[in-house]
Amino acid sequence: MTAPLRVVVWATGGVGSIAIDAIGRRPDLDLVGVWVHSPDKVGRDAGELAGGAPTGIRATDDAAALIALQPDCVVYTASGPERDAAAVPDYVRLLEAGINVVSTSSTTLVYPPSFYSPQWREQLAAAATAGNASFYVSGIFPGFGSDQLALLLTTQSKSIRRITVTEVALNDHYPVADIMMDGMGFGRPLDFQPMLETPGFIEMAWRAPIALMADALGAQVSEVRGSLDRAVTDRDLEVAFGTIPAGTCGAVRTRARGVVDGDERIVVEHIIRMARDVAPEWPTSDADATYRVDIDGDPDVHCAMTLGAAEGHGAGRAAMTATAMRVVNAIPYVVAAKTGLLSSLDMPNTLPRHAFD
Incomplete structure (x- = not known):
């Protein structure tokens, strides 16, 4: 029997905790270390931090100690509004050490050729080459x-x-207040400028999936056009990161439109609500998380994928689980993949192994 792949999980938030539990269930994966940011988590059992049974693995904030473990792969799930600025140096250090990395953090790297910082992309590519390692982002x-x-x-x-x-x-x-409030504007009056409203931010955030789809279909995007809409709640809302007062932002809609041959051909729309009845004029869903694909063509194609139970509050957890498993299930494929910066176009279907165990 092939020895299990040695894995480190980098951060123990919602996605990281799911990854820890999932790895513990897999006979082909072996959790050997966990990185944490908060000093009060250092020394605690990784399983308990993830809300499960003890694993015997003690969390640490010592990156060098984790690198010294020589894991086959790091599952990187750290989050925050400055996630790329903090994450890219970590990626470089890990890749140079010969450690493969799968990440849910830097979502603009789902398609590395379109990454907004050519300098960082070159650093990552050089690090991967130096360490003979692979890097893959999904969610x-x-x-x-x-x-x-x-x-x-x-x-x-x-x-x-x-x-x-x-x-x-x-x-x-x-639960992450700085992302939801400062980054997206929830709980703020409409005259507050969230990070989303920074000129070019929406275009930057969604350029990668647009470019990935265009490349896969043999097309080239000449421009990405972005727009932001916000809507207020008429009552106080109690949510995971605190209270959203009446009269402040309770729903956000972003749209990014990729232009191909002069026409807006690829559109990515993202609608987030803090309560179902905010902004009822926008597209709605009976489930807590719905992913739609609408293809206008020959033939027209319309597909809706939901996660979790409809009319419940399990889809938030379901969406985080889906996010985590996109990279946990990819670990064996990334370890076996060619050296360098990968996208989903470079990977086979990352089918889950031991899913029925």
Whole structure:
């Protein structure tokens, strides 16, 4: 029997905790270390941090000690509004040490050729080459719901006029206040400028899945056009990161439109609500997380994928599980892959192993 792959999980938030539990269930994966940011988590059992049974693995904030373990792969799930600035140096250090990395953090790297920082991309590519390692980013949206699902459906197409991929989500479960409030503007008055409203931010955030789809279909995107809409709640909302006061932002919609041959051909739409009845004029869903693909072409194709139970509050957890498993299931494939920066176009279907165990 082949020895299990040695894995480190980098951070123990919602996605990282799911990864820890999932790795512990896999006979082909062996959790050997866990990195944490908070000093109060250092020394605690990784399984307990993930909300499960003890694993015997003590969390640490010592990156050098984890690198010294010589894991086959790091599952990188750290989050924050400055995630790339903090994450890229970590990626470089790990890759140079010969450690493969799968990440849910830097979502603009789901398609490395379109990464907004050529300098960082070159650093990552050089580090991967130096360490003979591979690097892969995925998730659910950006990730499977914003590119691979659509591309699978296009295999039925004779001609395509437009592809629209949409996430409609109830995100009252998400606990990271700085991302939700400062980054997206929830709980702020509409005259507050969140990070999303920074000129070019939406275009940068969604350029990668648009470029990935275009490349897969043999097209070239000449421009990405972005837009932001926000809507207020008429009552106080109690959510995971605190209270959203009445009269402040309770729903956000972003749209990024990729221009091909002068027409808006690839559209990525992201709708997030803090309660189902905010902004009822926008596309809605009976489930807490819905991923739609609408292809205007020959033939027209319409597909909706939901996660978790409808009309419940399990889809937030379901979406995080799907995000985590996109990279956990990819570990054996990334370890076996060619050296360098990978996208889903470079990978086979990352089918789950031992899913029925």
